[in-house]
Structures are given as C-alpha cells and as structure tokens.
Amino acid sequence: MNTRNHSGETGPALDPRHRVLREELARKIARFIGSEEKRVTDIPGLTLVRRTVPTAPACVTYKPSLAVIAQGQKRVDLGQTTFLYDESRFLLTSIDLPIVSQVIEATQETPFIALALDLEMTLVRELLSMEEVRTPPVQPDSPAMAIGKTTVELLSACCRLVDLLYSPADIPVLSGLIQREIIYRLLRGVEGARLRAIATHGDQSHRTAKAIAWLRANYAQPLRVEALAQIAGMGLSTLHHHFRALTAMSPLQYQKHLRLQAARGRMLIDGLDAATAAFEVGYESASQFNREYSRFFGQPPMRDIRSLRSSAAAPLEPVRVE
Template sequence: MSDQLKQAVLRYTGEHSQRDGVTSTPVHGLYLIRRTTSSDLEYTVEQPLVCLVLQGHKRVTIGSSTLSYAAGDTMIVTGNVPMASRIGQASIADPYLALALDVDTAVVTDLVLCTSEVHSSQPAPDTGTDLRDAVHRLVRLLDRPESLAVLKDSLIREIHYWLLLSHQGSAVRNLGLPGSNARRIARAVALLRADYARPVQIERLAAAAGMSRSAFHLHFRAVTSLSPLQFQKHLRLMEARRLILSKDKRLSEVAFEVGYESASQFSREYARMYGQPPIMHKRAALMLPPVFPAPT
C-alpha cells in the first residue's frame, strides 16, 4: 500500500507542479510534497495535521524534542506549535515525498459525539495500515473530479476516524471537544494568525479563549510551547522570510509590513531565528530561484 501511495503522489506532483515544494490539491487542506534537494532548516508554525512520509527522511524539532521521520512513518501534530525541520538527502532520482492533511476539528467533534469507539483509552492495533489505505483512496480520486465530489467527505471522515483510534487519539479527540484547552487556545491562535502585524492584545486573546489573563498565559504556553508574544514573533519572521525570498520588496518594507517599527530590531530578531541577517537572505534571493517551505 505504501508503494502504491508513493507512486500516486509522485505521479500527481509530476503532472501538477512545475517546481519542487508543495502541490495543492482539489481537496481543501490536502497537500502533496516533493523535494529533489535537501533543505535548509525551515521554520513553520503548524496547525493540527497528519503527515505521511512516503520517501526520504525529515528531522523535526518541536520545543526541546527532536524526532526523525523516514519512509513509512506518520507524524501527527495536535496543536498550533512552532516547528523547525530539515529534509535530508534527496535527489531527482530519489526525491523526498510526503503528504499532509489538515485536521478538521468539526469532523473530529462530530465523530467524538456520535461514535463511542473513539472514547476508548486504548489505541486500536495497526491503525496505520487503515489510515494509509484511506489516504491512498483519496489521492487516487484527485484526477476524477466527479467521483471526488461524491466520495471526498466520507474519506476525510474515515481518515479522521483512524486518527482518533491511533496512539495519539486522545490528543486528537481534545481538538474536537468545544471546552478543551486545545480548542479554546486555537481560537486565540486564529486571531494571532489573522492579525499578527498588529500589537498583541492579551485581553482580546484571553476573551476569545474564554479564560482569565493568567489562565490564558498558562494554557497558551502549555499548548504551543511559546508565550503569545513569542508566537507572534515567529509568525512575523516567517512571513518576513517569505517576502524576502519573493525578491520584490526592500528590507525596510518587509519589516514594516510584518509589524516592526524598528528596522534594527527586525534585523536582530531575524538573525537570531535564522542564523543570518536578512540582508544575506535578500542577496541570496536575488541570485537563486525562490524556494518556499513546505507546511510539514
């Protein structure tokens, strides 16, 4: 099954993408990734998702934990967390291949409310095989729009069902519980993502989460591993890097657009996160084709 899924992803990315990186699909939240070169260290703030590594190797650091994912491994992200990752050796002959699907909290909620089996404290055996089978059937339909329109929702629901029965099922289940800390913090994170360039208003974020200011700070760090200000800084600097690599903006314009009033502060914080000042990345971007980081 893994080989068949790998071939399906390789074929689709070859036919629908003109460059390395992320290939969007007709299914909202489903992305296929192909890289023919190893990557530099890339920073993202991931929303809840499942990522299936089909070929190659990826090293991921979340907080103080560093994990390696190789072909056949599945990574499940159950919170809005900052992540640093690097794709290992990859080539045209043996590209890195992966598939990522956003976790839909509405689907999780529906399954939790109407399916008693997902409340078991013990994960079901070998759900990985069932998960990949459902994902493979979804990918096979990407070039069959009529069939995809009819079967997509049921396949997405099946995939989420297997996630709820996986070894991280309890964490996935919390995403669907309206009163859970993960769900409440997610509402605040959505505000931060939508308005990251403006000063953080803790009272507004805490109100969105339905928490007191002190409880909000505590639970925000527990869910994301960062304070709200640190989380916003990650969002600003990641968007700044994307704008720099697009090559059509001056650094002062980039700093202002992502919310910095001081160009020197922007340069210091950018260098602290990426290991080089923004001017170095700007010069590299002027000489090389843009490379945009994959979401997983």
C-alpha cells in the same frame, strides 16, 4: 533537546501489507507529481511533495494537518523538541504551529515522497459527536504535535485518496468520505487525543486554541496577554501554562515567529524592502526587526532573501500569514 520519533505502540512495519501499501502510495504520488517538487491538488487540503536532495532547515507554520511519508525521512523542530518521522510514522499537527522543517533523507534514486492533508475542525467535531467514536484521554501538557505509527488502515485510506486524482469526477463525492475515515483513524489513536481536545468546546485546549487563532489573525497588533486571556476565558497563569504546553513557546514568542515569517514572505513574494515589511507586520523599530530576523533566520533580511532566491534549498512554500 527532546526527540520524539515513536508513539510507543508496536510497529505496523511488521505487517507485510504495510510495505506493499507504502510502495503503492509512493508510486501513485510519484506518477502524479512527475518531476515537480510540490503539487497542490484538486482535492481540498491535499498537497503532494517530492524532493531529490535533503533540504536546508526552513521556518514555516504548519496548519492542523496530517503528514504521511511514503519514502524518505523528515525532521521538524517545535521549540526544543525534535520530531522525526518517516515511512512508518506520521506527523499530526492539531493547531497552527511555527516550526523549523527539514527533509533529511532524499536522493535522486530514492526521492522523498509525501502527502500533507489539512484537517478541517468541522469534520473533527462532526465525528466526535457520534457516540460510536471512542477516543483515548489526552495526556496532560502534551504538545499540539505528535508522531504516530502509520497503520495499514491509514495507508489504505491515503492510497484511495490519491487514487481520486486519477478520476477527478469522483472527487466531489468521495474525497470527503475518505477524509472522514482518515480523521476517524487519527482520533482512535493516542496521537489524536490532543486533536479531540482542541476541537471540544469547553476543554482547556480548545480555549487556548481560541487565543492562538486570534493571535494568528491579529499578529501585527500590539499584544496584551491580559486581553488574550479574556478571549480564551482563562486566567493569565493558566493561559501561559497551556499555551506553552501546546506550542512550546510563550504568546509573545509565538507572535514574534508569526511576524518574522510573515515579513519574510512579504519580502520574498511581494518584493518589499526590509523596513516596509517590518512595519507591515507590526514592528515599530526597523533595527529591532533586523536583529530579531538575523537571530531567527541566521542572516540579515535582504541577504536571506537573496539567498532564498538563488538557492535550490529554498523552502517549499514561503509562508504568508494572513
């Protein structure tokens, strides 16, 4: 298994301002979230998270987003690649990716404290249209997930974004400006190259992202990879190559992950039984669903749901794939 936990750059933690800003961000998030484990804020796309114990691995789907940790450490598995990020490294996700997520460093005295910010592709394209924005070239076959160094400038922008939660009247005017700054700083880094490629019309990554978006919206339908290649405007082998490069899985595996996560959400949130949830997400055989669910989540469907409902280590948010 590959492990990625750095970007090859010099560490911003050497700058004394980094520690000051990180501690300031942790205090601001902790003050606002209180004893809650998760708070979806009034700032569009901004979610705050706090955990006082390590969590069990949770199968979820990450949207295009930035995750910044103010305190603690987290592990994300994408296929056979493990991403470790912490107080000095952020996680950037450029497309919807089914992953396994786990908080691995958190205590009552020193909780895990982080923020997640959804990234709007319209804002990414808006910034890319400006001649002044220079971005590094994308590395071939790099995945749509990357670890990068959390710079002083990025921490400063995150602090100012969280500050708006204490002055709600300023959110409509200023939150968009700060989010543009954050995206700008991501695009200027090596890790932002894949985000740029996915947002750029005509790029192979952008074409593959179109196929991924269609599959996410239509995961319950039978999958014809030939039709998916037509949607992307790519040859079959080219689509397979780029799809696996971005997501670390084949289109069929990606669809299976979406179906299983959606079924889990339907059972957990809507109270459906296993057979009904299986058919709703596109399975024709309940026994096949049970086998694949048990392999994916480690136990049969209803036992897993009972476990989630009774366990304090349940996922922060059950995934609902619409």
